[in-house]
Amino acid sequence: MSGIEAEGLEKRFGERTAVTGMGFSVAAGEVFGLLGPNGAGKTTTVRMLTGLLTPSAGRASVFGVDVATGGDALRRSVGLLTEQPGLYDRLTGRENLRFFMKLNEVDERTAWPRAQAYLERFGLAGREDEPCGGYSKGMRQKLAIIRALVHEPKVIFLDEPTSGLDPEAARTVRDAVAELAQEGRTIILCSHNLAEVERLCRRVAVVKGRLLAQGPISELRREGSALELHVEGEAAVHGPTVRAVPHVEGVLCEGGRMRVMLREPSAGADVISALVHGGARVQSAVRTGRPLEEIYLELVQGRAAAPAGD
Amino acid sequence: MAFSWKRMQAVFWKDTLDLLKNRGLLLSMLVLPLVLVVVPTGVVYAYVINPDEPSLRLMARFYDPQLPSTVNAAQFLVERSLADWFSLYLLMPVFVPVLISSQSVAGEKERRTLEPLLASPVTAAELLAGKSLTSLVPAMLVTVGAFAALCVTVNVACWPLFRAPLLPNRMWLFGIFVVAPLFAFFGNAVAVVVSARVGEARMAQQISGVLMLPLIGLFGSQVAGYLQAGTQYYAVLAGVVGALDVVLVWVGIRLFDRERLVSRWV
Numbered sequence: 001m002s003g004i005e006a007e008g009l010e011k012r013f014g015e016r017t018a019v020t021g022m023g024f025s026v027a028a029g030e031v032f033g034l035l036g037p038n039g040a041g042k043t044t045t046v047r048m049l050t051g052l053l054t055p056s057a058g059r060a061s062v063f064g065v066d067v068a069t070g071g072d073a074l075r076r077s078v079g080l081l082t083e084q085p086g087l088y089d090r091l092t093g094r095e096n097l098r099f100f101m102k103l104n105e106v107d108e109r110t111a112w113p114r115a116q117a118y119l120e121r122f123g124l125a126g127r128e129d130e131p132c133g134g135y136s137k138g139m140r141q142k143l144a145i146i147r148a149l150v151h152e153p154k155v156i157f158l159d160e161p162t163s164g165l166d167p168e169a170a171r172t173v174r175d176a177v178a179e180l181a182q183e184g185r186t187i188i189l190c191s192h193n194l195a196e197v198e199r200l201c202r203r204v205a206v207v208k209g210r211l212l213a214q215g216p217i218s219e220l221r222r223e224g225s226a227l228e229l230h231v232e233g234e235a236a237v238h239g240p241t242v243r244a245v246p247h248v249e250g251v252l253c254e255g256g257r258m259r260v261m262l263r264e265p266s267a268g269a270d271v272i273s274a275l276v277h278g279g280a281r282v283q284s285a286v287r288t289g290r291p292l293e294e295i296y297l298e299l300v301q302g303r304a305a306a307p308a309g310d
Numbered sequence: 311m312a313f314s315w316k317r318m319q320a321v322f323w324k325d326t327l328d329l330l331k332n333r334g335l336l337l338s339m340l341v342l343p344l345v346l347v348v349v350p351t352g353v354v355y356a357y358v359i360n361p362d363e364p365s366l367r368l369m370a371r372f373y374d375p376q377l378p379s380t381v382n383a384a385q386f387l388v389e390r391s392l393a394d395w396f397s398l399y400l401l402m403p404v405f406v407p408v409l410i411s412s413q414s415v416a417g418e419k420e421r422r423t424l425e426p427l428l429a430s431p432v433t434a435a436e437l438l439a440g441k442s443l444t445s446l447v448p449a450m451l452v453t454v455g456a457f458a459a460l461c462v463t464v465n466v467a468c469w470p471l472f473r474a475p476l477l478p479n480r481m482w483l484f485g486i487f488v489v490a491p492l493f494a495f496f497g498n499a500v501a502v503v504v505s506a507r508v509g510e511a512r513m514a515q516q517i518s519g520v521l522m523l524p525l526i527g528l529f530g531s532q533v534a535g536y537l538q539a540g541t542q543y544y545a546v547l548a549g550v551v552g553a554l555d556v557v558l559v560w561v562g563i564r565l566f567d568r569e570r571l572v573s574r575w576v
Contacts, residue, residue, distance in 0.1 A: 013573055047572060050429050051429070051568075052425070052428055052429055052568060052569075052572045053569055053572055053573065054569055072431045075429060075430060075431045076431055078429070080425075080426060080429040082422075082425045082426055082429075084422040084425075086421070086422045086423040086424070086425060086426045086427075087423070088324065088328055088421070088423060089421070090327075090328050090331040090332060091324070091327060091328060091331070095324070095327060099320060099323070099324040100426075100430060102316065102317070102319070102320030102323065102324075103317055103320050103321075103427075103430040103431065103432050104430060104431060105314065105316050105317065105431070131331075144426070147426065148426075
C-alpha cells in the first residue's frame with residue numbers, strides 16, 4: 001500500500017521557487033529519508049505534505065488524502081516534529097501533551113496511557129509534571145516526538161530531529177526514532193546527517209530545490225563502486241600506476257591500504273592486473289559500495305548526473 | 311471546515327494555563343487596576359476629610375465658574391473627580407487585552423510554537439476565538455473586580471460627606487457592563503492584528519499601545535474639560551468602537567491564514 005505519493009510538486013514564494021519537480025513515493029510502514037543541504041527545500045516539501053503550505057503546482061497525497069484539499073483530514077493523518085521542538089516552556093510535559101490531544105480531539109482517557117507508554121520508553125517517565133523550560137534539549141526533542149504521536153497519525157514527519165543536539169542527546173533521539181521504525185510506522189526523516197539516515201532508512205531521496213535522486217541506499221551506493229586493497233609496503237608507491245588505469249576516478253592511500261574509486265565497477269580487474277604487473281604484492285582486494293556521503297556530495301554539488309529514479 | 315468548540319476551548323485552556331504561570335504578566339496586569347482603585351479613592355478622601363477648606367470652592371469654580379454658592383464644593387469636587395476617573399477606568403479593559411494578546415499571539419512566533427500548532431487541525435477562527443477569550447475574560451474580570459473594589463472604597467471614604475452610597479450609578483454601570491466589553495474587544499482585536507504582523511510580543515505591545523493613543527486623547531480631552539462626557543456620549547463611543555471591532559475581527563481572520571503565517575513567520 002502506498003503511503004505517500006508526490007508528483008511534480010512545486011512551491012513558489014512570489015518570484016522565488018523553493019521547490020520544483022519534487023516526486024517520490026513512500027510505502028506504508030517505510031522509513032524514508034529526505035536528504036539535502038540547508039535550504040534544499042526539505043522543510044518546504046514537508047510543509048506541503050503536512051498541509052501547512054499549498055503546492056503551487058503538482059500533486060501529492062498522504063494515505064489517499066490530497067494535500068491541497070485535505071485540510072482537517074490531512075492534519076489528523078500526520079504527525080510533525082519540527083526542527084525546533086516548539087514546546088510551551090511554562091507548561092509541564094503532561095500539559096503540553098494534553099493540549100495536543102485536545103486539539104486533535106482524541107479521547108484523553110485512551111490517549112494518555114499511550115503517551116505514558118512513550119514517556120517510559122523514551123526515558124521521560126516521572127518528569128512529565130515538570131515545566132518543559134527545565135528540560136534538556138534531548139528531553140525536549142523526545143517530548144516533541146511524543147506530541148507528534150498523541151493522535152496516532154498514519155505518518156510521522158521528522159524534520160532534522162537531531163539538529164543542534166549534543167552527541168548523547170542525538171543518540172537518544174535516534175534510538176527513539178529507531179524504536180518507532182521497528183513498530184512499522186511510516187516515517188519521513190529529513191536530515192543532512194548521512195550516518196543517521198543510513199542507519200534508519202532503507203530508501204532516500206536526495207534533493208536540492210528539486211529531486212536529484214531517489215532509491216534504496218544500497219542501490220545508490222552501487223552507482224559506481226570502490227575497491228579496497230591491501231598491498232605489501234607503502235600503497236602510495238603504486239598510486240600513479242593505479243591512476244593510469246581507465247575508469248579510475250580517485251585513489252586514497254594510507255599505509256598498506258589503498259581505496260580506489262571506480263567509474264565502472266568492471267575496471268576493478270584492470271586495477272589489480274596493473275598493480276600486479278607493476279610489482280605490487282596484493283594481499284587482499286574487496287569490492288565495496290561507495291559511501292553515501294560521497295554520492296550525496298556528488299549529487300548536491302552537481303558533479304554527477306542524477307541517477308534514475310526508483 | 312466546521313468550527314469546533316472543543317478545539318477553541320483547548321486553545322483557551324492552554325493560553326489560560328500559560329497566563330496563570332506567567333507571574334510577570336500577571337503582575338503587570340494588576341498594576342493598572344490597583345492604581346485605578348487607590349488613587350481615585352485617595353483623591354475623593356482628600357476632599358472628604360476637610361470639606362470646609364476654602365480652597366475647595368476655588369478649585370470647584372475652576373471647573374464651573376457659575377457654581378452656585380449653595381452647592382457644597384467638596385461634594386461637587388468628589389462627583390466631578392469620579393466622572394473624570396470613569397474615562398480613565400475605561401482604559402483598563404483596553405490595555406489588559408493588549409498585554410495578554412500580544413504575548414499569546416506574537417509569543418507563539420517568538421517561542422517557535424506556531425508551526426506545531428498550525429500543523430494541528432485547529433482552524434484560524436478557532437485559534438483566534440480561543441486566544442481572544444483568554445484575553446477578554448481576564449480583562450473583564452479585572453475591570454469588574456476593580457470596579458467592585460472602587461465602589462466599596464469610594465463609598466466608605468465618602469460616607470461622612472454624602473451619608474449615601476455614590477457608586478455604582480447609572481453611568482458607571484453602563485460603562486462597566488456595556489462599554490468596557492466593547493473596548494476590551496477593541497484592545498484585543500488591535501493586539502491580534504498587530505501581533506499577526508510583527509514577530510515579537512514586546513513590539514506588538516508597543517505598536518498596539520501607540521494605536522490606542524487616540525482613545526487616550528479622547529479621555530484626556532474629557533479630563534481637561536474639552537469634552538462633556540455623559541452616558542449618551544459613551545453610548546455613541548461604544549457604537550463606533552463596536553463597528554471597529556467587527557472590521558478588526560474580519561482583518562484578524564484574514565491575517566490568520568495558515569499559509570500566510572507559515573510562509574512569513576515559521
